[in-house]
Amino acid sequence: MKALVYNGPRDVSVNEVPDATIERATDVLVKITSTNICGSDLHMYEGRTGMAPGRILGHENLGVVIAVGAAVDRIKVGDRVCLPFNIGCGFCANCEKGLTGFCLTVNPGTAGGAYGFAGMGPYSGGQAEFLRVPYGDFNCLVLPRDAEEKENDYVMLSDILPTGYHATELAGVQPGESVVIYGAGPVGLMAACAAAVKGASQVMVVDTHKDRLQLAERLGAIAIDDTEGGGVDMIMELTGGKGADRGCECVGYQCCNMHREEVPNLTMNNLVQTVKATGRIGVVGVFLPEDPGAADTLAKQGRIAFDFGQFWLKGQSMGTGQANVKAYNRQLSRLIEHDKVKPSWIVSHELPLGDAPGAYANFDQRKSGWTKVVLKPGR
Numbered sequence: 367m368k369a370l371v372y373n374g375p376r377d378v379s380v381n382e383v384p385d386a387t388i389e390r391a392t393d394v395l396v397k398i399t400s401t402n403i404c405g406s407d408l409h410m411y412e413g414r415t416g417m418a419p420g421r422i423l424g425h426e427n428l429g430v431v432i433a434v435g436a437a438v439d440r441i442k443v444g445d446r447v448c449l450p451f452n453i454g455c456g457f458c459a460n461c462e463k464g465l466t467g468f469c470l471t472v473n474p475g476t477a478g479g480a481y482g483f484a485g486m487g488p489y490s491g492g493q494a495e496f497l498r499v500p501y502g503d504f505n506c507l508v509l510p511r512d513a514e515e516k517e518n519d520y521v522m523l524s525d526i527l528p529t530g531y532h533a534t535e536l537a538g539v540q541p542g543e544s545v546v547i548y549g550a551g552p553v554g555l556m557a558a559c560a561a562a563v564k565g566a567s568q569v570m571v572v573d574t575h576k577d578r579l580q581l582a583e584r585l586g587a588i589a590i591d592d593t594e595g596g597g598v599d600m601i602m603e604l605t606g607g608k609g610a611d612r613g614c615e616c617v618g619y620q621c622c623n624m625h626r627e628e629v630p631n632l633t634m635n636n637l638v639q640t641v642k643a644t645g646r647i648g649v650v651g652v653f654l655p656e657d658p659g660a661a662d663t664l665a666k667q668g669r670i671a672f673d674f675g676q677f678w679l680k681g682q683s684m685g686t687g688q689a690n691v692k693a694y695n696r697q698l699s700r701l702i703e704h705d706k707v708k709p710s711w712i713v714s715h716e717l718p719l720g721d722a723p724g725a726y727a728n729f730d731q732r733k734s735g736w737t738k739v740v741l742k743p744g745r
């Protein structure tokens with residue numbers, strides 16, 4: 367089969383590789399019809415993780431089931447399914463509680479496994495013609511009848527829509543509250559969408575990319591352009607000097623200052639400043655336990671200089687981590703089915719798999735207009 371292979375920093379190619387197959391009786395084999403490029407892929411693409419050369423990338427996958435293992439009961443050949451980016455077993459202590467981002471079975475010794483991810487198990491990604499799905503009965507979300515027609519909406523259930531929603535859950539967003547979201551990338555935009563679904567009264571989205579901020583405005587959010595600095599002051603002014611009720615971090619450890627230099631503690635400390643006393647912060651942007659490629663020594667060790675004194679004084683609280691996609695994807699799929707949300711508005715490019723290397727380069731440079739790429743391996 368053809369697949370997008372990681373060769374080394376900023377070097378990916380579409381190669382002929384051995385076909386994905388059923389390896390265990392609980393597996394399902396999916397022919398991929400849509401697979402997205404994600405901001406998380408860029409951490410690996412840029413060589414900022416321990417990703418091994420030769421591995422297949424791609425964790426935002428949707429396709430048609432073409433084979434099922436002997437122990438699969440629920441999933442049938444021909445089902446159109448969306449796969450959560452995290453792989454769960456369904457029976458460990460964390461999966462039982464809905465914390466499928468922290469499955470204790472699929473990546474022994476660590477909590478959490480995923481397709482095509484550094485440090486999250488040996489599983490191949492889905493930027494390929496076929497994908498092996500472990501524990502298929504548990505992991506496959508069977509899509510409704512309009513799945514084919516709304517494929518670019520449903521594929522967002524694999525990661526960014528549930529992840530944006532998770533940011534608002536971690537932050538505890540309630541109807542009528544104000545929310546500040548750092549990052550107008552795909553995840554931040556989905557968090558803005560989720561905050562609107564939850565009835566937030568004021569949604570402020572901070573970024574330095576005008577094309578992305580315009581998308582936030584299209585969602586009814588207030589765009590905070592931090593290109594010249596001053597974003598913090600704008601948020602304080604908009605919230606009567608108190609700060610927002612809730613805050614979401616949707617950028618991660620590669621966050622930048624207005625000169626586009628990486629300052630890994632910037633969004634976290636801005637959140638402490640711009641969320642009100644007793645407010646809550648949800649952090650879905652990725653932070654790593656070590657980052658040898660970072661500019662400063664603290665960050666190399668996976669540490670940031672966090673304004674803990676202010677955080678404590680303000681009585682703030684915080685939730686962090688991978689999104690437990692399965693905890694939300696079924697309900698969110700109903701919002702798509704009944705036309706309450708339409709996450710495909712974020713898609714800027716729909717491309718054949720062969721165009722993936724160029725798409726990675728453009729998305730990595732955050733080129734204007736490259737918001738979200740959906741690859742179509744079948745075409």
Ligand SMILES: NC(=O)c1ccc[n+]([C@@H]2O[C@H](COP(=O)([O-])OP(=O)(O)OC[C@H]3O[C@@H](n4cnc5c(N)ncnc54)[C@H](O)[C@@H]3O)[C@@H](O)[C@H]2O)c1
Pocket residue numbers: 404405406407409525526529548549550551552553554572573574575578592616617618619620621622623632633649650651652687688689732
């Ligand atoms: N927790 C999870 O389960 C999960 C799932 C998916 C993605 N992620 C992570 O979420 C983060 C965002 O993903 P994405 O796909 O939207 O990535 P992205 O890189 O496309 O978007 C990040 C955005 O943040 C902006 N930004 C940079 N510095 C900033 C600052 N100081 N203030 C405000 N905005 C700033 C960038 O301009 C960019 O538009 C990444 O770290 C990604 O790995 C986490």
Ligand SMILES: [Zn+2]
Pocket residue numbers: 404405406407425426451525526
């Ligand atoms: Zn992703």
Ligand SMILES: [Zn+2]
Pocket residue numbers: 454455456457458459460461462468469470471472
């Ligand atoms: Zn599990």
